[in-house]
Amino acid sequence: xxxxxxxxxxxxxxxxxxxxxxxxxxxxxxxxxxxxxxxxxxxxxxxxxxxxxxxxxxxxxxxxxxxxxxxxxxxxxxxxxxxxxxxxxxxxxxxxxxxxxxxxxxxxxxxxxxxxxxxxxxxxxxxxxxxxxxxxxxxxxxxxxxxxxxxxxxxxxxxxxxxxxxxxxxxxxxxxxxxxxxxxxxxxxxxxxxxxxxxxxxxxxxxxxxxxxxxxxxxxxxxxxxxxxxxxxxx
Amino acid sequence: xxxxxxxxxxxxxxxxxxxxxxxxxxxxxxxxxxxxxxxxxxxxxxxxxxxxxxxxxxxxxxxxxxxxxxxxxxxxxxxxxxxxxxxxxxxxxxxxxxxxxxxxxxxxxxxxxxxxxxxxxxxxxxxxxxxxxxxxxxxxxxxxxxxxxxxxxxxxxxxxxxxxxxxxxxxxxxxxxxxxxxxxxxxxxxxxxxxxxxxxxxxxxxxxxxxxxxxxxxxxxxxxxxxxxxxxxxxxxxxxxxxxxxxxxxx
Ligand code: HEM
Ligand code: SF4
Ligand code: FES
Numbered sequence: 001x002x003x004x005x006x007x008x009x010x011x012x013x014x015x016x017x018x019x020x021x022x023x024x025x026x027x028x029x030x031x032x033x034x035x036x037x038x039x040x041x042x043x044x045x046x047x048x049x050x051x052x053x054x055x056x057x058x059x060x061x062x063x064x065x066x067x068x069x070x071x072x073x074x075x076x077x078x079x080x081x082x083x084x085x086x087x088x089x090x091x092x093x094x095x096x097x098x099x100x101x102x103x104x105x106x107x108x109x110x111x112x113x114x115x116x117x118x119x120x121x122x123x124x125x126x127x128x129x130x131x132x133x134x135x136x137x138x139x140x141x142x143x144x145x146x147x148x149x150x151x152x153x154x155x156x157x158x159x160x161x162x163x164x165x166x167x168x169x170x171x172x173x174x175x176x177x178x179x180x181x182x183x184x185x186x187x188x189x190x191x192x193x194x195x196x197x198x199x200x201x202x203x204x205x206x207x208x209x210x211x212x213x214x215x216x217x218x219x220x221x222x223x224x225x226x227x228x229x230x231x232x233x234x235x
Numbered sequence: 236x237x238x239x240x241x242x243x244x245x246x247x248x249x250x251x252x253x254x255x256x257x258x259x260x261x262x263x264x265x266x267x268x269x270x271x272x273x274x275x276x277x278x279x280x281x282x283x284x285x286x287x288x289x290x291x292x293x294x295x296x297x298x299x300x301x302x303x304x305x306x307x308x309x310x311x312x313x314x315x316x317x318x319x320x321x322x323x324x325x326x327x328x329x330x331x332x333x334x335x336x337x338x339x340x341x342x343x344x345x346x347x348x349x350x351x352x353x354x355x356x357x358x359x360x361x362x363x364x365x366x367x368x369x370x371x372x373x374x375x376x377x378x379x380x381x382x383x384x385x386x387x388x389x390x391x392x393x394x395x396x397x398x399x400x401x402x403x404x405x406x407x408x409x410x411x412x413x414x415x416x417x418x419x420x421x422x423x424x425x426x427x428x429x430x431x432x433x434x435x436x437x438x439x440x441x442x443x444x445x446x447x448x449x450x451x452x453x454x455x456x457x458x459x460x461x462x463x464x465x466x467x468x469x470x471x472x473x474x475x476x477x478x479x480x481x482x483x484x485x486x
Pocket of ligand 3: 295296297298299300301302303305321322323324
């Protein structure tokens with residue numbers, strides 16, 4: 001199967017899964033931004049995306065994307081490490097042309113996955129998971145908060161430690177996408193002498209928009225808690 | 236203005252492919268700044284011969300930047316610190332008095348060391364043999380202007396064709412990827428009418444060969460293009476991706 005056996009095939013899978021994840025983040029970020037404008041509307045969306053079949057299918061789809069992206073990334077990184085040969089250069093200089101992100105995509109990815117587990121515990125586990133268990137007849141006691149996303153957002157970012165953790169996470173995502181977005185377009189072959197610079201620029205803009213959408217939510221609710229004097233260290 | 240400098244060179248010495256190598260440091264005095272880098276190594280070798288020591292093995296041929304034989308990873312850069320030149324076009328004026336210059340061979344799994352600074356770059360030849368050509372039936376000499384080619388395409392094909400197959404791209408790449416080289420070769424022929432017949436087969440065969448030989452997966456870091464002595468651009472990698480994906484999806 002050429003998608004697994006050829007280098008460009010593997011890159012194609014990285015690229016498609018990566019881009020799909022970017023689209024998801026754009027949707028997710030926009031949705032979260034609504035929480036700033038109107039917590040009620042945000043909760044309405046949460047309600048819509050509870051444990052319904054379409055939300056569950058999408059969740060499984062996302063999990064598949066992440067697993068594919070991560071598996072291929074691991075294989076790619078390992079193969080590339082071996083391709084370098086056993087003996088390493090004793091002196092090697094970095095260049096301005098080679099971005100920090102492009103050299104550390106895997107490390108950034110591992111950081112992203114790590115925080116993602118935390119994030120799933122913070123929200124998914126308390127919301128969709130609770131609903132799923134409830135629907136299957138399990139007992140979680142009071143489930144009235146399961147679609148109250150705004151409540152959980154407030155609660156989490158009232159804790160300044162979580163604000164900082166999430167900002168670090170978003171920083172890693174920003175770096176990852178700074179290289180990832182343009183790289184995926186290049187992998188798909190969408191570049192030429194005119195578009196080369198534009199695609200790099202588009203990549204940076206998309207990365208920044210995605211990350212700013214999330215950052216605004218963290219900063220808004222973090223600042224709100226500090227100003228109202230309601231900071232609380234709830235884990 | 237001619238000037239002389241005294242330098243130290245730290246050279247990778249390795250007696251054969253399977254032997255363990257190590258760095259040796261040599262002092263060189265009164266090296267003219269007008270000397271080329273390879274002339275400096277010639278001087279070093281004369282010195283070594285006089286001392287009854289084994290001279291340093293290194294690759295070179297044309298010494299004018301067109302054959303692609305010279306290599307060397309000099310102070311952390313393939314073909315040295317200068318831009319857009321091969322090692323044979325590099326001059327000692329780029330170095331200063333008292334400097335320690337570290338000289339290493341290309342390091343990539345697909346380029347095994349033969350001796351000292353010499354590596355086996357047959358892998359690139361094998362990739363070319365897999366499809367980097369056009370088959371033509373011999374016959375009368377065709378008229379040069381019989382096949383019109385738009386200027387922008389001809390220019391881009393020429394830019395790709397300027398690749399001399401030196402291997403600096405794979406040597407510079409943290410992934411040990413040969414994509415810039417393969418892209419240059421595929422691109423050059425994909426742009427010209429003569430290359431159309433074997434276009435899809437070429438992209439598939441050359442990429443398959445590249446993978447088989449153990450080169451890495453390109454992650455578009457761009458170190459290759461930054462170090463390429465002929466400034467082959469990353470846009471050719473995009474074209475190679477296009478050619479390859481197009482050919483595979485047609486199957
Ligand atoms: C929110 C999650 C993520 C998004 C949106 C994302 C997005 C992307 C994109 C768009 C690419 C470019 C694909 C290409 O170059 O063809 C990419 C590449 C890559 N990603 Fe991710 N990624 C995510 C998570 C991860 C994770 C968890 C890892 C695992 C360690 C990872 C590791 C990599 C690696 C190694 C590359 C290859 C580098 C490259 O091609 O330049 N990513 N990612
Ligand atoms: S693409 Fe540049 S660096 Fe690579 S082999 Fe050709 S000339 Fe050398
Ligand atoms: S010796 Fe021919 S290119 Fe350097």
